[in-house]
Amino acid sequence: MENNIEKKLSGLPRAKLSKKADRKIRFRLYLLMLKNKLFNFPALNKAGFWLKPATSLALLILFLFLGSGAYAYSSDKVTRGHFFYPFKRGLERVELDFSLSQLAKVRTYSKFAQRRVAEAKVLSLGGRLSIGFISSARAQAEATGVDSGEMFSYLSKTINESVVNIEQAKDEAVKITAGQKLARALEIISQTEERQLETLEDIAGIVGIDTGDQDLDSIAVALDTVRKQHRDIIKKAELAAKAARKQDKINLAELADDDASSSVQSEIEDEVVASSSVKFSDPAEAESSLIQLKNKIENFKGSLKDNNLDEEEFNKLFDRLDKKIETAQETIDQGNLNKLSGILRATEALTNNGRHFLRLKERRSGDRFDERNRLVPVSTSTQSDGEAEERLREEARKQFKQAEEEREQKRQEELENLKQTQEQELERAKQAAEEQKQVEDNRDNQAEDN
Amino acid sequence: MYNITAMATKENDFLGYYNKHKDKIYNYFWYRVGFNRALAEDLTSEVFLKAYKNFDSFDPARPFQAWIYAVAKNHLLNYYRLANRETELFLADSLAKNQLLEIDRRLELERIFNLINSMADYYKEVLFLRFADGLDNKEIAEALGKEEGAIRTQISRALEELRSKLEESGEERAEF
Numbered sequence: 001m002e003n004n005i006e007k008k009l010s011g012l013p014r015a016k017l018s019k020k021a022d023r024k025i026r027f028r029l030y031l032l033m034l035k036n037k038l039f040n041f042p043a044l045n046k047a048g049f050w051l052k053p054a055t056s057l058a059l060l061i062l063f064l065f066l067g068s069g070a071y072a073y074s075s076d077k078v079t080r081g082h083f084f085y086p087f088k089r090g091l092e093r094v095e096l097d098f099s100l101s102q103l104a105k106v107r108t109y110s111k112f113a114q115r116r117v118a119e120a121k122v123l124s125l126g127g128r129l130s131i132g133f134i135s136s137a138r139a140q141a142e143a144t145g146v147d148s149g150e151m152f153s154y155l156s157k158t159i160n161e162s163v164v165n166i167e168q169a170k171d172e173a174v175k176i177t178a179g180q181k182l183a184r185a186l187e188i189i190s191q192t193e194e195r196q197l198e199t200l201e202d203i204a205g206i207v208g209i210d211t212g213d214q215d216l217d218s219i220a221v222a223l224d225t226v227r228k229q230h231r232d233i234i235k236k237a238e239l240a241a242k243a244a245r246k247q248d249k250i251n252l253a254e255l256a257d258d259d260a261s262s263s264v265q266s267e268i269e270d271e272v273v274a275s276s277s278v279k280f281s282d283p284a285e286a287e288s289s290l291i292q293l294k295n296k297i298e299n300f301k302g303s304l305k306d307n308n309l310d311e312e313e314f315n316k317l318f319d320r321l322d323k324k325i326e327t328a329q330e331t332i333d334q335g336n337l338n339k340l341s342g343i344l345r346a347t348e349a350l351t352n353n354g355r356h357f358l359r360l361k362e363r364r365s366g367d368r369f370d371e372r373n374r375l376v377p378v379s380t381s382t383q384s385d386g387e388a389e390e391r392l393r394e395e396a397r398k399q400f401k402q403a404e405e406e407r408e409q410k411r412q413e414e415l416e417n418l419k420q421t422q423e424q425e426l427e428r429a430k431q432a433a434e435e436q437k438q439v440e441d442n443r444d445n446q447a448e449d450n
Numbered sequence: 451m452y453n454i455t456a457m458a459t460k461e462n463d464f465l466g467y468y469n470k471h472k473d474k475i476y477n478y479f480w481y482r483v484g485f486n487r488a489l490a491e492d493l494t495s496e497v498f499l500k501a502y503k504n505f506d507s508f509d510p511a512r513p514f515q516a517w518i519y520a521v522a523k524n525h526l527l528n529y530y531r532l533a534n535r536e537t538e539l540f541l542a543d544s545l546a547k548n549q550l551l552e553i554d555r556r557l558e559l560e561r562i563f564n565l566i567n568s569m570a571d572y573y574k575e576v577l578f579l580r581f582a583d584g585l586d587n588k589e590i591a592e593a594l595g596k597e598e599g600a601i602r603t604q605i606s607r608a609l610e611e612l613r614s615k616l617e618e619s620g621e622e623r624a625e626f
Binding site for chain 1: 465476485495502503563568582
């Protein structure tokens with residue numbers, strides 16, 4: 001019996017690297033090999049400390065003078081999938097090489113985080129901002145027949161990278177001991193996180209509640225992660241600033257939580273225990289976390305009711321939350337607790353941040369929700385710009401919806417074709433079997449006659 | 451003195467290893483990042499670049515495959531730590547369903563795949579290395595730094611557990 005399982009398991013598909021990806025990796029390997037060869041010349045090696053940044057500077061200047069390099073490097077419209085994107089990322093590596101101190105690295109990673117989230121906003125608008133003769137990522141994708149699904153994965157990947165960059169900035173901040181520099185590093189990270197949160201909320205509003213699971217989860221989890229970390233960073237920045245005023249040496253790990261500020265945190269939002277750091281080993285524990293999450297969703301529902309929401313949007317959001325809860329329950333029933341924490345995390349993130357994906361019946365553009373789901377209107381002086389932005393968002397939502405429908409239609413057609421092909425093959429096999437049987441019958445009859 | 455010939459040999463050797471193992475490493479990541487093609491490609495690229503940078507520390511007497519798998523595993527763990535991507539577990543299942551369901555004859559594989567995903571990490575790892583990545587027992591032992599006999603036992607126990615999970619989920623014995 002085990003042999004049968006092994007036989008079936010041997011049928012698991014094996015993926016192969018695409019030719020395009022293979023070429024990209026080889027190109028990077030060749031560049032690295034070339035760089036190593038240059039640095040290994042004894043004469044050049046004597047340059048020592050200055051060689052790497054000097055070479056990087058030379059490459060940077062060369063590329064910037066090519067004009068298009070300058071454009072690629074500075075523009076948020078050059079996003080993942082765009083022809084110049086690999087050059088942009090290459091230049092960023094050069095920029096990182098030039099960040100010699102920990103504080104400089106914190107600044108650089110924070111800058112990358114802001115760039116990624118700005119690129120994500122462009123992607124969420126469908127990459128529709130084209131630049132002269134250089135087509136945008138979306139136009140390129142359409143021209144080359146890239147699946148719209150790949151566009152969506154560009155968005156979630158770019159958002160994820162933005163979160164990773166902030167983590168990298170914090171990893172560098174941990175190494176700083178001088179009080180003033182640490183305070184400055186934390187201030188930079190805090191400001192970056194604030195801008196990240198604003199842009200992520202905008203992106204949520206642009207894509208709307210109809211977007212695919214992958215993007216919805218990425219945006220919601222990014223908002224959740226950055227918001228939670230931001231509260232922590234604000235506290236630590238204040239403590240570091242105090243230490244800096246006293247000119248004390250201190251490092252990030254030593255900055256203790258302040259009791260007073262933790263009570264402020266609990267006022268803002270109840271934190272559910274079912275976060276990604278929790279690993280469930282006991283179904284009862286898992287059930288308890290699920291019940292807490294269900295209660296939180298009910299409270300969230302109540303808090304949104306007074307906000308003049310579009311009813312259809314409201315129902316869509318809670319349908320999605322209900323679906324996630326169902327999946328979580330099925331996972332517990334199947335005993336698949338390894339998978340549960342991921343599902344609960346995505347659900348919690350959507351509960352905490354779902355309001356940003358919603359449209360209102362009479363929402364003025366620029367209106368935002370505060371931490372307690374209360375609508376905070378903006379001043380009327382920004383209304384005309386806001387209206388244009390709202391039209392842009394509406395158009396982007398329509399494009400997303402259309403792309404989703406096209407993807408679903410294509411999937412159904414492929415499935416239908418596949419079924420037809422299989423039916424035809426089955427039919428051919430049957431005919432072949434009948435013919436074979438007939439031949440054998442004829443042979444038997446002949447033998448009998450003889 | 452500067453040895454051009456030695457350096458050229460090093461590059462050629464590494465490229466040879468790259469050609470031989472690129473699909474295996476890509477497949478390794480593909481199964482473990484929710485079949486996200488773009489992400490698997492990026493991770494594969496990062497692993498080979500990292501491996502080249504540390505190629506001087508590689509002992510040619512040891513199998514390259516074991517070494518590159520160890521680098522890949524560490525890189526994947528770092529990726530998950532930095533990106534905090536535990537939602538991948540959820541995404542992996544929904545993506546597996548979308549892809550495998552499209553092919554009728556693989557519905558059974560989908561069920562088996564979901565059951566493997568629900569098993570303990572050490573069983574899941576050996577089953578994927580054996581059947582998804584196509585390594586034999588000796589190669590798995592080298593990759594994980596364990597004895598071949600121990601791997602054989604682990605695979606056998608993993609298959610036994612998989613069989614009982616299949617029975618519990620109502621699969622007919624006769625099919626197996």
